[in-house]
Amino acid sequence: MSIGEVLSELRPDFPDTTISKLRFLESEGLVEPERAASGYRKYSRDDVARLRFVLTAQRDQYLPLRVIRAQLAEMEAAGATPVALRLVGADPMPDDDEPAELVDTRCSRTELLARTGLADSSLVEIERLGLIVCRSPGWYDEDALSIAAAVAGLAEYGIEPRHLRAFRASTDREVGLYAQLLAPLARQKDPAARARAAETAHELAGLSQALHAALLRAGLRDILER
Known part of the structure; x- marks a missing residue:
């Protein structure tokens, strides 16, 4: 499959996926498509299954790429195939006769x-x-x-909504903090750099969400155990 065909197959389940993102995941060593004599990327079904695993782990578990890479390495060391990885960690492939619609x-x-x-x-x-x-x-x-x-x-x-002012203020502070990290990448014209900025933003959002949830659980636990 060409990179365009892969993008068409993945987008029904992962609408935010772009060609730049697929190239970025390749640059990070998460997928290694073969190259035709002309230099064009050629993806196998196993490559697509691997991409589905990566994208699902990002979307559903907010996992950083280094963690996903480690999971893939552990599963492969145990003898799992990319198809098995898809069945364990991702949604099933859409039926070829019933393609999923973009939402x-x-x-x-x-x-x-x-x-x-x-x-x-x-x-x-x-x-x-x-x-x-x-x-x-x-x-x-x-x-x-x-x-x-x-x-x-x-x-x-x-x-009530008036009670949520603190959420807006807290989020604005987080955005300001992360903007300092993302701005240098986002300003670059290189598509790979911009894709890296988008991935970093995704990971930061997931980590912030996990931290906030853990702190909230810890605080509520203290109240419930009194």
């Missing part, structure tokens, strides 16, 4: 409210607080949908 995560205001159960007044408030941004020309992205769903869930416990 459009954009939604209108009405759709966002219907899908999350968030009250319109609450949406107005969290937009005012800067927790959600409406993209031009009037649609909301996947992150906005996730935020709205979380706010709606918290509302069931009596936590």
Whole structure:
């Protein structure tokens, strides 16, 4: 398969995947496609299975690439094949007769409210607080949908949007900290550098989420054990 064919096969399950990202994963040693005499990359089914494993570990477990690389090495040392790796760590390959459709995560205001159960007044408030941004020309992205769903869930416990100011302030501080790390890579015109910046951002987000969850669990445990 060519790199374009691989991208077409992976995108239904991993919409954010790009050719630059596939090249970046190759540069990191996570996949090693063969090269035709003309120099073009030629991917096997095993290569695609390996990519699925990597992308699934990133998406579902927020694992850094070094951890994924170590997992692959351990499994291969145990005699696992790339197909087995896919079955253990990733979603099944889409059926060739029933290709998966790309999911459009954009939604209108009405759709966002219907899908999350968030009250319109609450949406107005969290937009005012800067927790959600409406993209031009009037649609909301996947992150906005996730935020709205979380706010709606918290509302069931009596936590109102006005209580969430601290979340916005804390996130802004994190963004400022990580921006210092990402800016040098993001400013480069080299696609590989920009892909590395995107991967680093993904890993930082996952690590921050894990840290926040652990700190929260630890704090709540102290309260529950009193």
